[in-house]
Amino acid sequence: MKLQVFLGAFALAVGLIACTPNQNPDVLTLGGPFEFTSQDPARDGYVYTRLQIAESLLEVNDNGELLPGLAQTWDMSPNGLTWRFSLRENVRFHDGTPLTAEAVVNALNMALRKPGVIQSAAIESVNVEDALTVAVHLRAPYRRLGAVMAHYSTAILSPASYREDANVAWMQGTGPYKLVGFDPPHRIQATRFEEYWGKQATIPNVVYLTGHRAESRALQVMAGQTDIIYTLDPASLNLLRRQDNVRVYSDTIPRTIQIKVNASHPFMAERNTRLAMSLSLDRQGLSEKIIRVPGGEANQLVPPSLAEWHINDLPPIKQDIVRARGLLAEEGWLPGADGILERDGKRFQVSLITYADRPELYVVATAIQAQLRAIGIDVDVSIVNSSGIASGHHDGSLELALVARNYGNIADPLGLLIADYGNHGNGDWGGMGWHNDELPAVLEQLKSERDPVLYREKAQRAAHILAEEIPVIPVLFYTQQTAVSSRVQGFSFDPYERNYRLSEMSFAQP
Template identity: 65%
Template structure:
């Protein structure tokens, strides 16, 4: 019935929808934006190729030249030198030089973002096109940090006297043309771009909260590209001649974030029982419709140093899970729910609607844990409520999609989550391990690849053994693309929509 209703709606929309603008690419995603500040919504400006960073990242996570053409380290990794690309102009026609880069990085350092955690002593303009970054201690992930959207390089005219963004002026092949937060951002081709000019004249990003509606819009020809589809729409989309569905595994893991300060979750055997009760194959095949996505550890395979290749696959074992909980004193009541000392085993799980598959997975896990005897109550909240619940202690369980490729080198993210004093918003909660922080801190200055790999493997082993979070599935990004779009490709690090490389098929305009 749902399939037929969606098909009928798509047909009706197609019949009444206006012709698409032959010069404008329409993109739809679930995420709202409220500012032009890279520290808050910078991901959108790098994806739309308005703002650029000193370094870029290839599909394997290796660093590439960006606004810097070369970089080197000296003094044991405490001094980094960057050679800037010449002939680059910002959208306001100001030239890119080392002084502008220093200002942009100093502003970024003072705001929330990945640069704030880097032990920077100074940013120095050595010459017109040479920049020096001096660190108080070696920090290997610096290159990856300078490829992150929060470190995008903006024109000095972008900032007011307090360092706030008055109008974003970047260096990319597109510049902001229309800014209507939180739902619409329009960009237009920048004629003086330093690299290969874009083919498509204009693009617009539209926020759409309901995944079903966004799927219908691409089927009806109202939208060209839809990111982050709900699994229920995939079969219908794949039946359309005017739409192509692209599936890409990305370095993101769907996992259960737990409050280990809560007495219900403090014991390792309890967390292991909850993990054993999850039918990951059923979730991958029946809910996400992407076989083979079962996660047996937190960091996905694409980040090889930090992933254990010889770890057995995660299997559901309800009998062992029940035995583990019985060992903790839990006994089934008349209604089948577990009780201990007269209190039920009841948990509250939060998830968010920005990624539509999360709620479907949460309700499936709710049913699977009910078989174990655990009463799981599910609620959908704003994604910001999860870090808020982390810090005020009210969060008990959350189902999240953790991006381990947010920085190309996951060391920076792992340091925030588990390093010395680490209490990352999306990492472990109420968990402490005496060995792991020292391992991560030592990685910051490690230059030997074999030692780096061995230490990273030990970090992965600790996370598997102690289970501070429960891995569920590796994430697959589902994207629907109109047949009129040529040259679509996907960035697995989600930094860039690559719209400057796309064009329109002449037959479809």
């Protein structure tokens, strides 16, 4: 079997290298692991904002600060219940119709009909004040509404984009590229929008390709078949770094690899058990030897770049097998004949699922499997579609899941943390079966807190609760690895993963 795998990979490499490299000066080809099934911002909007097809009212810089987007200015009323967004003039959708307040109200109302971060704001109504002014009225103050309006799920599309059921028939955005080809789940084509309101893109055409096999994507960029590959597997990094025609970029982003735990499971309901599982992990070894990015150890859920929510003086979590075994013994777990723990006649055997969209997850999962076995926990690891995490959460079958949670897909993680823990810690990607009375109350207070000092104090309190109670086990802070062809100039990576910045790129002159 190993020989067959090797020969298959070798044949693929030879085939790719034998192909004519992609040197078309009119087409930028990029690839990643993420499939898409729709054009709806609420479901797959991140693909279209990254490709600069769709835009939102506000933008975010590398420091997480809000910037003008389709709205030039915005303000909040003294009581915090009304926000006004003043739109840019002379902006057109890709179907040629103008950006108006009426079109924006329609798009936001469509977003309100679907799940998403916009639901974290208590929006009473969205109204037209004049041709280029939109008013958002809230039932209660929500300090982070601006961050919500910078999220991909609130991207503004022309009214003609939507069907009566609020789903998108064909995306007509406002970005520097417009959608011209849609072949789910693997291919999107976009072309330069000549009537774009801002700086014109230099490269005329873009093709986005989805491919799950990380090693195949790496071979494609080495062979010149693809210009940019996002989300590389650790095993490919050294080989790619030795290529003369490829540059590898490593960017720290506000995403955390973490173990989602079913705290209602009788084996993992006690905090001591979850703490023991955390103490079994050799985070330094995982960071240096598996991910190959030293210093990525996570001692809490929210990474340092989101400063209000990160505890600076929290000590690192050192591997401590002796203490881990002691904590499990306190909970009544004793080693069986084969070393696996037993209690009340039941073996400590659980399943851990992860997904292939981020290739390092399976490698980390197998290392975690070995480290948990060292304290007597038998873990079965398997790969599912990423949607299997949420479905396992809802039907109660999920026991453990290794996920890469993006805390920065919105400029402030409050809305995301409300989704994960606001309902007593029972969100699809957050806690499961874990209950805490204080945390939801703190998150609710933060929604209307306007004093920045008090906001930080309450955010820090929320972070401490999560660190102390361990409803989810932090493992590693994430580093995005990207391979870029040497013919591409002007590449940079958005740490909030909102925008691939394609319009800023160009091709080197031959």
